[in-house]
Amino acid sequence: MIAPTIESEVRSYCRNWPVVFDQGRGSRMFDRDGRVYLDFFAGASALNYGHNHPVLKRALLDYLEQDGVTHSLDMLTAAKEDFLTEFGTRVLGPRGLDYRVQFPGPTGTNSVEAALKLARKVTGRQTIVAFTGAFHGMSLGSLAVTGNASKRAGAGVALGHTLRIPYDGFSGGEVSGLKLLDSMLADSSSGVDLPAAVIVETVQGEGGVNPAGWTWLADLAELCSRRGILLIVDDIQMGCGRTGPFFSFEAAGITPDIVCLSKSLSGYGLPMSLTLFRTELDVWQPGEHNGTFRGNNPAFVTAAAALREFWADSTLEKRTEERGLLFEQRLNDLADQHAAHITASRGRGLVWGLAFREPDMARQVADAAFARGLLVETSGSYDEVVKLMPALTSTDEELTEGLGILQDSVTSTVGA
Numbered sequence: 001m002i003a004p005t006i007e008s009e010v011r012s013y014c015r016n017w018p019v020v021f022d023q024g025r026g027s028r029m030f031d032r033d034g035r036v037y038l039d040f041f042a043g044a045s046a047l048n049y050g051h052n053h054p055v056l057k058r059a060l061l062d063y064l065e066q067d068g069v070t071h072s073l074d075m076l077t078a079a080k081e082d083f084l085t086e087f088g089t090r091v092l093g094p095r096g097l098d099y100r101v102q103f104p105g106p107t108g109t110n111s112v113e114a115a116l117k118l119a120r121k122v123t124g125r126q127t128i129v130a131f132t133g134a135f136h137g138m139s140l141g142s143l144a145v146t147g148n149a150s151k152r153a154g155a156g157v158a159l160g161h162t163l164r165i166p167y168d169g170f171s172g173g174e175v176s177g178l179k180l181l182d183s184m185l186a187d188s189s190s191g192v193d194l195p196a197a198v199i200v201e202t203v204q205g206e207g208g209v210n211p212a213g214w215t216w217l218a219d220l221a222e223l224c225s226r227r228g229i230l231l232i233v234d235d236i237q238m239g240c241g242r243t244g245p246f247f248s249f250e251a252a253g254i255t256p257d258i259v260c261l262s263k264s265l266s267g268y269g270l271p272m273s274l275t276l277f278r279t280e281l282d283v284w285q286p287g288e289h290n291g292t293f294r295g296n297n298p299a300f301v302t303a304a305a306a307l308r309e310f311w312a313d314s315t316l317e318k319r320t321e322e323r324g325l326l327f328e329q330r331l332n333d334l335a336d337q338h339a340a341h342i343t344a345s346r347g348r349g350l351v352w353g354l355a356f357r358e359p360d361m362a363r364q365v366a367d368a369a370f371a372r373g374l375l376v377e378t379s380g381s382y383d384e385v386v387k388l389m390p391a392l393t394s395t396d397e398e399l400t401e402g403l404g405i406l407q408d409s410v411t412s413t414v415g416a
């Protein structure tokens, strides 16, 4: 029984999962009535290392116990220094990335806003190229580059300065967004002026788990560099190992000019976000982009602990890639088995989607999974995709268990 709520009608996830969650441990959540759920949602990829990872929890408890600074705007603190050192030596250094690190505010959309602002300031241009199916956040700048019509309508004002082009595979791949952009920019009478930047997700999470091809991403980077357009990769949902490597763009062999990171950075569900950019793009004036919650020190503590725990070597990355193959095989089989209802199975690393012909069916499968103790969400233009994002730290048994529940849920929904 849920207590009467004064929470706004805008609430969403609690409508699909109408129980009161009380505890989380690893890949499991527990509700107030003692029911256990296997979590293949992982805080929309904010919990890549599971709930309350013991190493991160210990670091956080020790920090709080010694009265470590909790809030500090962007003052220097020992926690921030430790995080920046770890991020430099374990993430940027080994990948040869010469990036400056900006703390833009605690949420993903804060990172996107900073990226868009910086791109416009550096180039003196206004337009941002964005893709069909993109999701970049709910503040006005981010909404302007987001695809979803109902989310954009919520802005209540005109959202401008965006040029929208087809993402890789959009509408069956019949129109190449990159060729279109290139040819428009080549003709000074096309009506399209040189944009400041292109913003892209390597796998569109909210857009329905749409992975862009590696060649497509490399072609996009080449186009941007040839035409002097900044390339922003929004790695908020796919970064921090979700697809395997720390950054989801690594296998494409590209180096974005600007990168947005958030979600699993703290590894503990504590809000934290970064905007990374090439050193020569650092044209900010001191305080020009500000915000109260840029110094969330407990998040810095767990983020540094997560980097030490998971990114000292390539073990997690390799394991995620291997498990991706297991998901690919199991979901392809499931899609083949129910080809009348499932139109595609796609993903990379440990983010996968099953697309249904009838959007309602995806919701029914997610509900059937919930009834069996598995948390999965839906995404896509019509919420037609069941999206699977288990914690990267899940055991093999948990992954197999979740895939089994999913299979049962699909069978019970569509009929054997």
Ligand SMILES: Cc1ncc(COP(=O)(O)O)c(C=O)c1O
Pocket: 044, 107, 108, 109, 110, 112, 135, 136, 137, 138, 201, 205, 206, 234, 235, 236, 237, 238, 262, 263
């Ligand atoms: C790719 C991407 N960008 C930006 C955001 C916005 O992040 P936040 O909800 O923390 O503002 C999200 C959130 O799902 C996302 O998936």
